[in-house]
Amino acid sequence: MTYTTPLYDRSKLTPGIVHIGLGNFHRAHMAVYLDDLFALGEGHDWAILGAGVRAPDARMREALLAQDCLSTVIELDPSGRSARRVGSMIDFLPVQEDNAALIAAMSNPAIRIVSLTVTEGGYFMDSAGAFDPLAPEILADAAAPHRTAFGAIIAALRARRAAGVAPFTVMSCDNLPGNGHVTRATVCGLARLSDPDFAAWIEANVAFPNGMVDRITPATGDRERAMAADFGLSDPVPVTCEPFRQWVLEDNFPLGRPALEKVGVTFTNHVHEYETMKIRILNGGHAIIAYPGGLKGIHFVHEAMQDATIRGFLDAVETREILPVVPPVPGVVLGDYKSLIIERFSNPEVADTERRLCLDGSNRQPKFIILSIRDNLARGVMPHGLILESALWCRYCFGTDETGAEIAPNDPNWDMLQAAARAAKADPSAWIAMEPIYGDLARNPDFVAAFGAALDKVWAEGSEAAMRAYIG
Template identity: 60%
Template sequence: MTVKLSSSILANLPAKIAGPKYDRAALKAGIVHFGVGNFHRSHQAVYLDDLFNSGAGHDWAIIGAGVFAGEKVGRGKLAEQDWLTTVVEQDSGHMSARVTGVMIDFLMPGDAEAIIEQLADPAIRIVSLTITEGGYFIDPASGLFNPSHPDIVADAQPGATPKTVFGITLAGLVRRRDDGIVPFTVMSCDNIPHNGHVTSDGVIGLARLIDEDLADWIGQHVAFPNGMVDRITPATTDRERGILASEFGLEDNWPVFCEPFRQWVLEDHFTDGRPPLEKVGVQFVEDVAPYELMKIRILNGGHATIAYPAGLMDIHFVHEAMQEPLVRGFLAKLEHDEIIPTVPPVPDTKLEDYYQLIESRFSNPKIGDTIRRLCLDGSNRQPKFIIPTIADRLKAGKSVAGLALESALWCRYCFGTTDSGAVIEPNDPSWDRLLATAKAAKDAPAAWLAMEDIYGDVGRSAPFAGAFARALTLLWANGARATLTQYLAGKL
């Protein structure tokens, strides 16, 4: 016997499910959030739910927003259950479920006029973002905002109705400036290096195309705090919906399954106040950069390390990849030999302890995270999570054999078949380009590194190019298993 999630059953949830301890009808909106996906609902929304349950912060509820037509599907699922979400935490010895109620509305994605009107409301003091790595209009090679992107150019035209997150955010700031209202803080919750600076570059960069004075005003009056966010949160499938129904007796259109671990390190830099999230475990610091670099290189770089060999071996789940000695060994050797040595000291943190935590989290057999998700969007992720580490190793005159193998594995994956010959379905916004380039690189490895927008100076490095070519040649000759065996034996 199951019950369907809605506001009407919150007082009578199934016995094993925790619900909000606060009166949702008394909540007031303080945040507009762009990108209402699984990560946001397992991370920022859960921290706020903890805060609201403590009796604090009830004027910081969330209103969802979006710019893409595809986001209407998720909005529809949440609308049917009054914006509620079930969050299920799982590891090998633990499974718990809770219903969070911090979202009180979700504006229609793409309705720029309604979203701008909401942003102009003085009650909104934070605009937060989880729009993925690809949503910031960054030139991969330079790492800088690209003002010539067609979507940005379109938003900069006189009288244009904005269609990007940056365009809508900018329009909201203009309304507040014109109305004499304190501007809101723009807070990225995306997993990108220096996410606050990147967001600032996007908003101010677009403003500069329109009005230099507006750009200067934003630079002087709007806060863009940097933050490091972390929680492994896979996509929701019928598998997760079925587990929730069978184990807990609750039907949810779009539940979120995630690991118990979560972390949020945030710079305490806000324009018009913030919720007291330090009460529920958010770590406020002056400079988030050391934490951010550690996470991006060790965790996200580690995800990339296991993703492509596992994909070529037809391994489905991440925990299954960690059960494969070759994949687990590749992760350990590459992290200790080449990745961790590039990470500077982090306050109150031992890097080896952090690595052991990451290894344990990757091995969680309950989370259901997929190798395909880790392989997704390499054209945006590799320039952020792997290539800067290669650049640092080259600058120091150190070996890049393992990092070159990781890059060669990505190239081989983008050829579109596994070692068994199974077809790999498109898994990148630039898949057609990557597929064609990977085919050219089979006989001419330099073709892959010639993707200037991805590799930049790294692709022109003779030591890296040589190591990459050797690794790719071995992958084609012998396959991923034999190549990893050779690498682990120190013979690559």
């Protein structure tokens, strides 16, 4: 088995982008698109400087610097695997507590875009999707600036303004509704805590384009490292991914951008419609199959899709309760997109895990599920399937699956979730009383009753019976 290497002279690349958050998704998505563009002989002044602000980023830096910042990306097509070495990143900045190297790099006029993949929960939002100025890390950053990625961005923008250098564009590559708007709210909200005038300047002068990103990228473990070895590569941090990828962006880059439309990126004014489709149907779909699979002790996502009840539950909830609240997308048939998602989830080569899909529900549920619950309630429909999904999440957070096996902590807020789930076994309202997640839904008596009935059925009869009853 052979692999491909960059089809361009990496020594001729110069940086134009600082990217914060060098996880698997970025290296299988944005880095690949740029690698494709560079292979066309274009955009060689848009190479990536990698960056991070947390301890795991330092370990990733060490691993990537040891291989000249090349990333191994293995596409998991059922018809056969393929591997490539992606060379669009040319350096990884030192990871420092005060982010001095990161701030210096972003202050360089050559850097015209700062992009981020810091996870859905990394933007310090409350249950209503607004910036939370009382988040502990935000309060710490306001007191001792520049500790978060957003604090570093503010410091670099301030330095550029003082030097008469135009501000870079800030581009989120995370799965968030209106990710550009969210990023602006976080950057400006943090700046406003110490300098309201500078926050107003950022709002007026810095571009935050919205975007939709999509590619399934499992976590890296021994299996993935063995795949790299099959191609003759010794790489401690290879990335595996499905063949499919998609990137939709607003064309809002005042200092210019790479010509990514030449390698498949869609630039459109309809990003919101694309991202709503993806977040509700794909990310929501992941949640729908995650918790019943986790409760049944199923390990891999494709194995969950082979379970007729879980697959039927996914299709029924998507068709009855999600597709009707997704706005039309230009040129896309939503039913066809749903079918594509089901096909992608079923790919056995990807070997994505149910546990990864179950991770971080406290941050993901408000964005991927509860928004659809609210939209259904607004149209006068009680979304019993989505409510059952929420009950299954509650049952999962109790901490044991239906085989009796312990479920290890799987959320940054696991202690809070487990305490609420255990209280909810006797009193289901204890679960939906978590206002940071459910907002004011606990004050909707019809929703409270429907959730209580769903959770009681899960406990009394099991997830299989509860899903079968919904499917009908």
